[in-house]
Amino acid sequence: MLQNETLVSAAAQSEFAANGYTMLPKFYDAQADVAPIQEGIRVILELLCRKYAVDAPTDTSWNAMTKAYPALIAKNRAWGGEVYDAVKQIPAFMQLVSKAANLAVFEALRPGSVPGLAAGGYGIRIDNPGEEKFRAQWHQEFPGQLRSLDGVVFWTPLLPVTADMGPVQIAAGSHAEGVIPVYRDDAGLGKTGAYALYMDREEERLARYEKVAPLTAPGDLILMDFLTMHQGGHNVSAMPRWSIQFRYFNFADPLGTRIGWCGSFAAGVDFSKILPELVTDGGNAA
Ligand SMILES: O=C(O)CCC(=O)C(=O)O
């Protein structure tokens, strides 16, 4: 318990309870925890640039992430998918995702819980400038992840995030809405899965809360309640926004137990079959 209080200050715990999010500056060690992931990304981009004969610098992880990756997808967007699938298999990434300190954070935020690490709930996002199709618009995490109602999103950047890179926007205190029903719409952009979900009366609900968009650097950790409304900002910079996200949930949650802790899209599950009361569109998948 003492350890949990040291990792997550009482102020951060009460901010999380009141506002549905908190930010822990320098929670991870940028050198020991994050640099090995950046190096893993560099090596993968070096291999792919060679494979596809893309002439771009991969001598440093910075060049690989900010120059080689954009050069690769400029030639063929589908190659970006190869990067996306590969980078979440970097051992140093899985080491950060499963760090014992994460468990202590979850226990501090969810006293008395039995923590689980959501399978398929971890990955590395690469939010490219101007790419609306894959932007995460306003949502609650719960329909897209399930597992338990009281899960927590862990979000930490792989590059310093500036305002023009579209930092994650959070509607402070919006977890008070409880579970919000959703409907499906591909927005004419071919959006699928969680990207095609929209919250019922979204504008009306959002209007009730202040929006915050913390700026972060590698090592900083943002924590969000599964019911807090949030979205990816619009990246209007010239640089992709690379970030890590993973989710912990609570085996002891009654709803989680009822649904057998099943996952959502990433687990190949149509959540509307599990919790039909969450959907307002009559079950027509986008
Ligand atoms: O980074 C983003 O753009 C969105 C992140 C998000 O929705 C999440 O981590 O759950």
Ligand SMILES: [Fe+2]
């Ligand atoms: Fe999210």
